[in-house]
Amino acid sequence: MFYHETENLPRPDLERLQAERLRRTLEIAKRSPFYAGRLAEAKVRPEDIKTIDDIRRLPFTTKDDLRANYPDGMLARPIEDFVRLHVSSGTTGTPTAVYYTQRDLDSWASLVARCMHSTGMRRSDVFQNMSGYGLFTGGLGMHYGAERLGCLTIPAGAGNSKRQLKLLQDFKVTCVHIIPSYALHFAGFLDQEGVDRNSLSLRIALIGAEPHTEQARLRVEELLRVKAYNSYGLTEMNGPGVAFECVEQSGMHVWEDAFVAEIIDPATGEWVEPGETGELVMTNLDREGMPLIRYRTRDLTSFIPGQCACGRTHRRLERIAGRADDMLIVKGVNIYPMQIEQALLATPEVGQNYLIELYREGYIDQLRVKVEIKDEYFVEDMRALQGLQKKITARLRDEILITPRVELVQHDSIPKSQGKAQRVVDLREG
């Protein structure tokens, strides 16, 4: 029933396995120039890890550490042992590089296959990977996972909706991997082309790689007529395959035989209370080339208490609220872009894309939200449009507590990037 023998391991056994693997990982990490210094400074030896809770004695690793040791200061093996590298998307600054040995790639593919299996994907499925290939881990990461599961795998890559549609039709594709912002855009394209959804064989969409709301998921499910599953990963922890929703769709199981997940208060570095939101901190337990210890992801989430109905014992993460870096402060109020998305996509007249702009009026920061409106509501009747604008403004104010300027724009008029959506543009100077 499960893909991997550890999926329903009783918690005490799983935690014992984690402690054992953490000791092994420390032995390996010590061989890298970076961790040799870090662990000596912290005066922690592998044998000091008695239970997994002892992980708190270890120092954090930050994105700045990775940047300072770029490109290869974190490697725990000679360079000739490595067979691939990926580079993060660089959404928040200089990208970081991660190197993999053949064994690391094997372990990664198995993790991704396990994730796919937990959504109900099987070897009889035909899988189209609609995310960018190249340095982005969502390409090859998902690709090898699907092959490992045994699916017929189509490396479509990103963009070119016309060709994507042809592939979906010609090869009777049943499952896709697609970035949520592109999924919404693609659904708009299908409408435009008048594609009868019953002519497609789609049943599952794996969506992730960027923050998105439950509203966005519901739209993807309705517009593509699929079940959509949230996929979380980051290059520093291989890429996709870190945490994934199962068929229950109630949070993402983080694979605790391969990772240690902790949630900390970003200010103090201490664990938050169970169920509280904080910064996710991740440790590799099954990587031999470049293991990272207590890596601060900057992603905000919480553990979902209790056990999942699917029977897996690995804990579940709440949908990622965004990155700590994503927070906007306007007029003294903290705002996350996902709060804005939630309000917009819950409004039926709103189309599939939006853009948040920060600008300055005199000395005061202001927020403008450009919102695409579905064609059928983009009418010439000024009064109707004004009414809609008022309604959206009020909904946003209820959600974010300040009044933004709302600009209604036509379907498809906001530029769509091929990779991760850029939701916020900062037009303030200085």
Ligand code: ADP
């Ligand atoms: P970058 O950090 O430069 O974007 P990556 O391609 O490695 O490079 O992206 C990993 C990041 O993408 C994560 O740290 C997280 O912020 C975001 N991310 C990935 N999957 C999800 C998801 N399912 N929900 C929200 N955010 C996600």
Ligand code: ZN
């Ligand atoms: Zn589950």
